[in-house]
Amino acid sequence: MKHCLVIGKPNSGKTLFLLNLAEYLGYKEIEFDVERADGSRWQRQYTLMEARMTLVGPTPHVTQALYATTVILRKGKMTVEVRLTDSTGFCEGIHKDASVRQAMAQTLRQLRQRSMILHMIDGVDAACGGVSKIDEQLVRYVTGCSGYAILVNKMDLLRASEGLLNVRNRFPHHMVIPVSALKRTGFGEVRSFVVGAF
Numbered sequence: 001m002k003h004c005l006v007i008g009k010p011n012s013g014k015t016l017f018l019l020n021l022a023e024y025l026g027y028k029e030i031e032f033d034v035e036r037a038d039g040s041r042w043q044r045q046y047t048l049m050e051a052r053m054t055l056v057g058p059t060p061h062v063t064q065a066l067y068a069t070t071v072i073l074r075k076g077k078m079t080v081e082v083r084l085t086d087s088t089g090f091c092e093g094i095h096k097d098a099s100v101r102q103a104m105a106q107t108l109r110q111l112r113q114r115s116m117i118l119h120m121i122d123g124v125d126a127a128c129g130g131v132s133k134i135d136e137q138l139v140r141y142v143t144g145c146s147g148y149a150i151l152v153n154k155m156d157l158l159r160a161s162e163g164l165l166n167v168r169n170r171f172p173h174h175m176v177i178p179v180s181a182l183k184r185t186g187f188g189e190v191r192s193f194v195v196g197a198f
């Protein structure tokens with residue numbers, strides 16, 4: 001089994017992407033193993049609609065824990081298992097809320113144990129101010145990891161293509177996949193990338 005961690009800034013669309021990807025892969029429900037930075041753990045099963053209503057939103061840091069689920073993908077005649085984990089968004093500077101700081105540290109620890117990383121960048125964000133400092137730092141941190149791809153999200157929005165261009169120009173040697181977590185575009189390419197790692 002490969003461990004695939006979804007990382008990025010708050011609000012880049014990590015959670016919506018993971019949930020809609022699971023639906024795209026044929027799942028109607030999702031079971032999460034949730035682990036908080038304080039060590040507490042629990043399991044929770046959602047329908048995908050419930051999960052979207054509970055876990056996705058414009059408020060930063062809705063996700064303050066690791067949410068892991070296992071999905072099964074077809075690779076030719078075989079099936080492969082992927083442990084997909086949603087994580088706490090990284091923001092610049094020192095966050096005022098200790099629980100958010102601890103959750104970010106937990107995600108950083110997880111980064112070292114990953115076998116694959118999907119790094120979500122908000123395409124509109126990347127259009128406005130170019131690639132953010134924190135995204136630059138994340139790319140530098142994971143350089144050398146073979147199972148690494150940048151997903152430029154929110155391609156359904158007007159300025160996102162400009163953001164995609166900025167990201168591609170800035171990181172010409174990395175795999176960059178444009179997606180819309182909302183409209184579920186680019187998912188086939190992400191699926192091929194993940195399956196290709198096996």
Ligand SMILES: Nc1nc2c(ncn2[C@@H]2O[C@H](COP(=O)(O)OP(=O)(O)O)[C@@H](O)[C@H]2O)c(=O)[nH]1
Nearest residue numbers: 011012013014015016056057058154180181182
């Ligand atoms: N238009 C658009 N909005 C999106 C897309 N992906 C996420 N969002 C919105 O962005 C906000 C943050 O999404 P969320 O998945 O909670 O981001 P996270 O903090 O990275 O987990 C929510 O209001 C989502 O509906 C997308 O592809 N297109």
Ligand SMILES: [Mg+2]
Nearest residue numbers: 014015062063
């Ligand atoms: Mg989230």
